[in-house]
Amino acid sequence: MGGDHGPLSTIPAAIEAVSENPLLDLVLVGDQQVIEKHLLDHHALHHPQLTIRHASQQVLMTDKPSVALRSKRDSSMRVALDLVDNKTVEACVSAGNTGALIAMSHFVLKMLNGVERPALISALPTTAGSPVFMLDLGATVNCDSDTLFQFAVMGAVMAEEVEAIHQPKVALLNMGEEEIKGSDQIKRTSLLLSECADINYIGYIEGNDIFSGKADVIVCDGFVGNVALKTCEGVAKLIIKRLEHALKNSMSAHLFGWMIKPLLKSIGTGVNPDHYNGASLIGLRGIVVKSHGNATKDAFLSAIRQACREVERQVPVKIKDRLEHVLIEKA
Amino acid sequence: MGGDHGPLSTIPAAIEAVSENPLLDLVLVGDQQVIEKHLLDHHALHHPQLTIRHASQQVLMTDKPSVALRSKRDSSMRVALDLVDNKTVEACVSAGNTGALIAMSHFVLKMLNGVERPALISALPTTAGSPVFMLDLGATVNCDSDTLFQFAVMGAVMAEEVEAIHQPKVALLNMGEEEIKGSDQIKRTSLLLSECADINYIGYIEGNDIFSGKADVIVCDGFVGNVALKTCEGVAKLIIKRLEHALKNSMSAHLFGWMIKPLLKSIGTGVNPDHYNGASLIGLRGIVVKSHGNATKDAFLSAIRQACREVERQVPVKIKDRLEHVLIEKA
Numbered sequence: 001m002g003g004d005h006g007p008l009s010t011i012p013a014a015i016e017a018v019s020e021n022p023l024l025d026l027v028l029v030g031d032q033q034v035i036e037k038h039l040l041d042h043h044a045l046h047h048p049q050l051t052i053r054h055a056s057q058q059v060l061m062t063d064k065p066s067v068a069l070r071s072k073r074d075s076s077m078r079v080a081l082d083l084v085d086n087k088t089v090e091a092c093v094s095a096g097n098t099g100a101l102i103a104m105s106h107f108v109l110k111m112l113n114g115v116e117r118p119a120l121i122s123a124l125p126t127t128a129g130s131p132v133f134m135l136d137l138g139a140t141v142n143c144d145s146d147t148l149f150q151f152a153v154m155g156a157v158m159a160e161e162v163e164a165i166h167q168p169k170v171a172l173l174n175m176g177e178e179e180i181k182g183s184d185q186i187k188r189t190s191l192l193l194s195e196c197a198d199i200n201y202i203g204y205i206e207g208n209d210i211f212s213g214k215a216d217v218i219v220c221d222g223f224v225g226n227v228a229l230k231t232c233e234g235v236a237k238l239i240i241k242r243l244e245h246a247l248k249n250s251m252s253a254h255l256f257g258w259m260i261k262p263l264l265k266s267i268g269t270g271v272n273p274d275h276y277n278g279a280s281l282i283g284l285r286g287i288v289v290k291s292h293g294n295a296t297k298d299a300f301l302s303a304i305r306q307a308c309r310e311v312e313r314q315v316p317v318k319i320k321d322r323l324e325h326v327l328i329e330k331a
Numbered sequence: 332m333g334g335d336h337g338p339l340s341t342i343p344a345a346i347e348a349v350s351e352n353p354l355l356d357l358v359l360v361g362d363q364q365v366i367e368k369h370l371l372d373h374h375a376l377h378h379p380q381l382t383i384r385h386a387s388q389q390v391l392m393t394d395k396p397s398v399a400l401r402s403k404r405d406s407s408m409r410v411a412l413d414l415v416d417n418k419t420v421e422a423c424v425s426a427g428n429t430g431a432l433i434a435m436s437h438f439v440l441k442m443l444n445g446v447e448r449p450a451l452i453s454a455l456p457t458t459a460g461s462p463v464f465m466l467d468l469g470a471t472v473n474c475d476s477d478t479l480f481q482f483a484v485m486g487a488v489m490a491e492e493v494e495a496i497h498q499p500k501v502a503l504l505n506m507g508e509e510e511i512k513g514s515d516q517i518k519r520t521s522l523l524l525s526e527c528a529d530i531n532y533i534g535y536i537e538g539n540d541i542f543s544g545k546a547d548v549i550v551c552d553g554f555v556g557n558v559a560l561k562t563c564e565g566v567a568k569l570i571i572k573r574l575e576h577a578l579k580n581s582m583s584a585h586l587f588g589w590m591i592k593p594l595l596k597s598i599g600t601g602v603n604p605d606h607y608n609g610a611s612l613i614g615l616r617g618i619v620v621k622s623h624g625n626a627t628k629d630a631f632l633s634a635i636r637q638a639c640r641e642v643e644r645q646v647p648v649k650i651k652d653r654l655e656h657v658l659i660e661k662a
Contacts, residue, residue: 127572141514175557207561211569226506230538231559232566238542241458
């Protein structure tokens with residue numbers, strides 16, 4: 001039910017997802033009448049891989065997380081997470097309110113042993129071609145060094161399992177590359193990572209190298225990650241405006257319109273954690289994928305595929321195993 | 332002596348600055364022989380507005396701030412700051428090591444009454460046309476709410492005095508626009524600013540709105556500001572690479588080369604605090620302008636002009652007066 005387009009995006013995406021993957025069963029959680037109407041429109045009302053689970057409420061984009069948690073116990077979001085919790089399903093995909101999804105997931109699914117706080121992680125493009133996994137993008141605001149260390153371990157597991165990157169290079173986002181730079185918790189985290197044989201820690205990285213491919217995993221606290229990536233959207237808008245102006249009276253204005261502007265927009269929104277598709281909420285005892293709010297059918301489909309990949313690779317189990325191993329090594 | 336080009340940039344810039352401004356006297360601090368040679372090359376050895384002040388040492392870009400502070404007491408940077416301190420000159424402009432300049436400026440010039448920590452501030456471009464002043468861009472890593480509040484007051488004074496913006500709109504950089512978002516120190520700062528009648532506080536702003544013109548002044552801690560702006564450089568590089576690839580086989584590849592690429596580069600580096608020209612270190616009992624390390628003659632000239640503007644507008648005095656006024660109002 002969530003996101004700007006609700007079932008207009010999610011239901012066609014669900015239909016395509018099951019038709020490309022015969023092993024996939026999807027439970028569509030939300031207003032039964034609305035879902036049935038959309039399925040009917042797509043001639044898929046009795047599709048054998050699609051089940052409807054009615055939920056009488058809906059978390060709105062304007063709902064405060066605390067309010068959603070208290071008063072929306074029969075919302076599509078909450079019911080979907082309950083289905084993950086009681087093992088009826090193996091993953092939840094939502095395009096709804098990010099803050100509410102984080103709070104509810106944390107409350108319903110609980111943290112994995114050894115993880116204190118959840119993190120939002122996303123694969124971002126780099127100039128080197130291979131993606132970089134960045135976390136946290138806004139789930140946890142105040143991170144101590146233990147939390148950042150756990151994020152580093154979780155990020156490495158994601159890079160290995162989801163993108164099959166062998167011994168992923170893990171970096172800490174900092175304001176300089178020298179050892180003396182940064183806050184105390186960054187320095188402590190750096191020390192913890194240097195001492196950990198299981199992590200291929202390459203040291204600090206600066207904002208200008210996020211997209212350079214130097215690192216496969218970049219770790220930062222949720223505040224910094226969120227601001228950094230939203231800033232990318234801002235700068236992409238600025239660049240669009242400047243180029244539009246520069247090319248206004250040029251013969252190539254049409255080229256700008258059909259080629260450059262869409263590309264810039266895709267980069268701008270493609271690196272925004274609210275917009276990038278298939279950001280995963282990790283550290284929990286279950287799989288939760290956050291699709292962006294204004295996801296089109298294709299974007300929501302890619303979030304469903306991301307959830308399938310995490311189910312196949314059993315990401316939460318792998319994270320739990322790795323953390324246990326790392327903690328034994330440390331002890 | 333500082334920066335990638337040293338006197339090759341700074342001396343021609345100094346000569347042009349004094350020739351465009353008959354009221355300006357510049358003291359060139361550094362290796363006397365080297366400076367004389369460059370002045371001779373430009374037929375300006377005995378220019379009446381240019382004086383040389385010999386300094387036997389030089390802070391290197393690789394020097395740690397603490398080491399520079401202890402062992403480079405006759406460096407061009409240190410001597411220039413001493414000249415500000417003893418009122419021989421009214422401002423210092425440097426293209427040298429940023430960390431060393433912050434540490435030395437803090438040590439030599441001391442803080443203004445009412446200011447706890449220095450901030451690096453820069454005017455950045457917006458899509459609305461008018462610039463936005465953003466601080467701190469990396470001078471102070473851990474900021475409590477009092478420090479962020481002082482930054483807001485200082486930023487407002489800069490916007491008023493340097494850009495003549497009446498009642499500048501001041502915003503706090505946060506990961507959401509809702510009151511409940513963000514860290515405790517951000518929330519406390521927001522409360523302090525809401526209660527201050529002297530500040531036109533407009534609330535939280537997100538990274539995607541830094542360049543939108545919504546705010547005239549954006550306040551954040553030095554870690555977040557530094558990462559956010561360096562990320563802009565990273566994303567500009569990514570966009571250049573993507574566009575290059577997309578346009579490779581197109582008729583318009585030449586357009587990309589001569590028009591789009593330089594524009595993207597200028598935006599990417601133009602918003603990087605290490606590169607943007609005329610970032611000011613404020614909160615001190617003297618005027619210090621940081622030119623970027625790879626400044627060309629024109630870029631260093633613009634940093635000198637920025638220093639002149641701050642001298643004319645007596646920015647440190649205005650900051651001190653405003654802070655005293657605000658603190659009296661608060662009491």
